[in-house]
Amino acid sequence: MIKLHDKQFRPYLDEAAIQEAVKKIAQEVARDYKHEVPIFVGVLNGAFMFVSDFLKEYKHHCEVTFVKLSSYQGLTSTGIVETLLDISEDIEGRSVIILEDIIDTGRTLQQLVHLFSKSNVKEFKIASLFYKSEIYNGEYNIDYVGIEIPNSFIVGYGLDYKELGRNLREVYQLNQNNMINLVLFGKPGAGKGTQAGFLKEKYNLKHISTGDVFRYNMKNGTELGKLAQSYIDKGELVPDEVTIDMLKAEVEKSGDAEGFIFDGFPRTVAQAKALDNFLESKEMQVDATIALEADDDILVARLLERGKESGRSDDQDEAKIRNRFDEYNQKTAALKEYYNRQGKFHTVNGIGGISEITERLLTVIDEVLKVQG
């Protein structure tokens, strides 16, 4: 996911899909025009990348020029199309093929047709890399189409959102429904908390660490803290009812969140079921569960190291740490199967540099968003 100005955009078309569409158009045009020298007219600014790649794929003689029109401000078409740069080439008697990055309502196209209707061209054709057939209401037939896309706002590969995003090699789609809920999964010490810190920034999410909430309550001597203390001190799980109620309260507190990262929750199948039901009641869902994987011995070493700095009693004693692993194996590991059945379980190698692991997580999450897109 990327952020341009105030908006989030999710991956939509990768480079290969775009290049394939460009090549397809170039081949179709070549089939029709290889025996003459057509003039390609790129529509600025959005089409500059398409024109460039198109020409590289067009293997016959041709000329190229550009026009500049403008109708977008921000996310919506203003409906006013101005001609900012007129066609200068001598186009009389020539075949002209317009190269557009995207055709949506068809207003820009109408202006172009108008522009060329005054000239005496031999033939006038339109090629558009992207085409929103759902909302196109022009009369003119689009002669060559790369990819038909639904009516959502896209950026990248020449297309912008308030001038940003043109330099992206891929195409991204506006993330209309920002709500995304992730479960970070893994044994104690796997790096869930550290990684959640990065992910929440990247995706504008609220990070809920049940371990942190318990520790906060213990520190402040609340009823909940006192209740949890004995379990935590032994490296055992706090009972489900207590944990589930607490989790619900945390979610309720953050009504304005764009989504959540659940870190350390769920840890039992009962918790996972409760989470599913709770989210469903709010018309939300778990979008992905990502497990950070590492060997026990590496984790023990990490936790003992962490225990020195954090002072956490459950991180300082290898027996307690091993007990937490046992709890994980007995109660939490079953969640793999639970989320696997929903097609929502992903694993990431949790060994390596912190930023390296973040990259691995981002790859998985972006893939999930793309599929949902």
Ligand code: AMP
């Ligand atoms: P953590 O900081 O995630 O390692 O959690 C520290 C301790 O808090 C765990 O060992 C448990 O005793 C308790 N705890 C945290 N999350 C849960 C949960 N989802 N269910 C039960 N106990 C939990």
